[in-house]
Amino acid sequence: MALDKWLTGEDKVFVFDIDGVLIDVGEKVKAVLKELKLNENLDPRKLDVVNRQKFWRLFLSEKYARYDKPRIIGIELLKDRLNKGKVVIVTGRPETLKQLTLEELLKWNIPIHKLTFIFRRKRDRRRDVDFKIEAIANLGNVVEVHDDAEEFLKKVKEIFPKIKLYLHFDDKFIEY
Template sequence: MRYKAMLLPPGDVYVFDVDGVLVDATERLREALRRLRVSSASTPGELDPRLRQRFWEVFLSEELLALDRPRRVGIQLLLDRLGRGVVIVLTGRPYRLYRATLRELQGFGVPVDRVVVSMRPRGDRRRDVEFKASVLARIPSVAEVHDDELEVLEAARRLHPEARLFLHRGDSYEQVT
C-alpha cells in the first residue's frame, strides 16, 4: 500500500513514542490490572482476549494518566533533538486523549508547541506496530526512532534502513543495530 508523505519542514525527523519513552506508565499499568482484579498477569498480552479490551479502556482512561511519571532520559533526548530537526511524537494512544496527552507532556517539560503529535485515529484497533508503521511510512528523512517495542523498531528498520533505532527500557535505552 502506498501512503502520501506527511508535509513536514525539510530536515531530519526524530520520532519518539510516549508510553515507555517519554512517560513511565508503570503505575497506570498496575492500577488498570488492579481495577480488573487481575493478579496473574503483568502485561496486557497475558490477559484473556475478552478482558484485554476492557484493560485497554481502563489503562487509556484520562483519569489514570495522573499516575504517570516523566521518563527524564527520553525527555532529555527529545529536547536535544529539537535543535537538530523535526520531532514527531508518535503514540498508539487514541486521539480522544489528545488534549490530555499534550497537558501531560507539557507538564513534564516537553514544549508541545514545537513538536508534531500523531495519535491513533478514532476506531483504529490495529496493533501498535501496524499503526505506527503506517505513520512511519509517510514520514520522509527519518533520522531516529525511539520506542519501547522492538517490533516497532524492526518495522521502522524496514521502512527507513538508515535510521538510528533506540529501544527504551526502564530508565535507560540502547541503540538497536
C-alpha cells in the same frame, strides 16, 4: 500545521513514542491490572484477548492519567533532538486523549509548540505496530525512532534498515 508544509526536503526527523518513552507508565499498568483483579506483574501484551481489550480500554482512559509520570531520560533525549531537526510524536494514544496529553507534557516542560503529534484516529483499531509503521512511512527522512515496543522496532528495522532505533525500558534505552 500540515506535515507536508512543516517537513521540507533536508529536515532530519526524529520520532518519539509517548507511553514508555516520554511517560513512565509503570504505576498506571499496575493500577489497571489491579482493577481487573489480575496479577500486577503481568505483561499486558500477554493477556488473553478479552482481558487485553479491557486492559487497553482502561489504560487509554483519562481515569488513569493521574498515574503518568515523566520519564526524564526520554524527555532529555527529545529536547536534545529538537536542536538537530524536527521531532514528531507518533503515539498509539487516541485523539480523545490529545488535550490531556498536551497538558501533561507541558507540565513537564516539554515544548509542545515545537513538536508535531500523530495520534490514533477515533475508530482506528489497528495494532500499534501497523498504525505507527504507516505514520513513519508517511513522514520521510526519518533518522531515528524511539519506542518501548521491541516488536515495533523489529518491524521498522525490516522496512527501513537505515533508521537508527532506540529501545526504551526502565530508566534507560539501548540502540536496537
